[in-house]
Amino acid sequence: MKTITLNYPWDKELTDKSVVLAVGFFDGVHRGHQKLINDAKAIALEKNIPLMVMTFNHHPQELFSKNKISYITTNEEKALEMEKLGVDYLVIINFTREFSQLSPQEYVDNVLLKLKVDTVVAGFDYTYGPDKSVDNVQNLPKFAKGKFKVKVEPKQTFYGEKIGSTSIRQAIKNGNFPLVKKLLGYPYKISGEIVHGYRRGHQLGFPTANLKINPIKALPKEGVYATRVKIDNKWYEAMTNVGYNDTFDNKELTIEANLFDFSEEAYGKQMTIEWYKFMRGEIKFDSLDGLIDQMKRDEQDIKDYFQDN
Known part of the structure; x- marks a missing residue:
């Protein structure tokens, strides 16, 4: 796996062919994330193109909240879990205020298309801009204009428990490590x-x-x-x-x-x-x-x- 850190905007080409792109912050790389990445990997194998994961160097909330963010995985730990899942390229974008203010069309044209996406795979609650009512995965096909496909992953549960980074952080805080292991998968x-x-x-x-x-x-x-x-x-x-x-x-x-x-x-x-x-x-x-x-x-x-x- 190749790890690439980017500052927006960038001009260099990262790959010589199209990619399947899994997008998200992926803190913990938990069972829900694993399902999303495995589904993206299956598409990449079917199309015989690389699997790329795009994430950020820190949680977007760090720019907009005074509350300290506690992480399940560091960037180094996240990369190790991604490599285990067969990811070909891990792209870590330095998340800045400029990046956070991209319009949906700018996000598509200046980020996704520059990454040469063939298919984007995202969770059902994925958002990517200042207006969450517009800048969400449900509206992404409208801005893609047929230039790439979009696959939306549904909410994931495990033995009746919603799988999410927030609930896992709370379980860690509570010392409930049997539950943490169930939700993380490790x-x-x-x-x-x-x-x-x-x-x-x-x-x-x-x-x-x-x-x-x-x-x-x-x-x-x-x-x-x-x-x-x-x-x-x-x-x-x-x-x-x-x-x-x-x-x-x-x-x-x-x-x-x-x-x-x-x-x-x-x-x-x-x-x-x-x-x-x-x-x-x-x-x-x-x-x-x-x-x-x-x-x-x-x-x-x-x-x-x-x-x-």
Whole structure:
């Protein structure tokens, strides 16, 4: 897969032939997105032309809302999921105010046609301009004027749950990772560098790898989780705590993973955490002995969980 970052407007040709183009922001590349991309891939294979996905470098709401956007996937994570789905070209457009104000006809003429689209595949709620009542996928054929085809994907559900990035972000926030996995189709991941912490885990007999938190990623609520952690391309079952370590009154949120059967120093290495189950909330203990006893129970509960699952 080739990844291309573009600033609007652009003049260069990206491909030497027409493409099937899947459009959307695709945060999470969840089951609904996967269905859309797989349908687009089937069309591309039938026509013997490449599959291109067009997305943006950040969520359009970041331009118009003061609320912080939490992402399910970074652009790098999104690209990895796209490659798994057989995408040939991933086009990431830098979303600016100028781009957001394109009229429907300008969007067709200066964006879609410049990408040499044969067919556009979009979700039923896809919009692309300042006036959502006009600039939507239902009206796109009118502005296409027969120059390309438009396929609209219906709303997707899974076991009765609407599949959407908003609902997945809320499930992550709630610590409902069984639901997150159902809607994404894979376990939620957070990756980053292992950094120095307070080393209290070492003192308690539960050494931890402390994750440098990416401020744009959606984070689960405070508590203890059953997780799997990858370091140096090897996976370990782990007990991971999210919170302020109420017993010690930390001032900053931390994510600390106690890896089972791992005893190496790993500072500076990359770590990926897969999230599976919320085990309990944060507790402020009156004594270190009480904290250690609880951590021993948490460790056994998590080992039992992975043995059963």
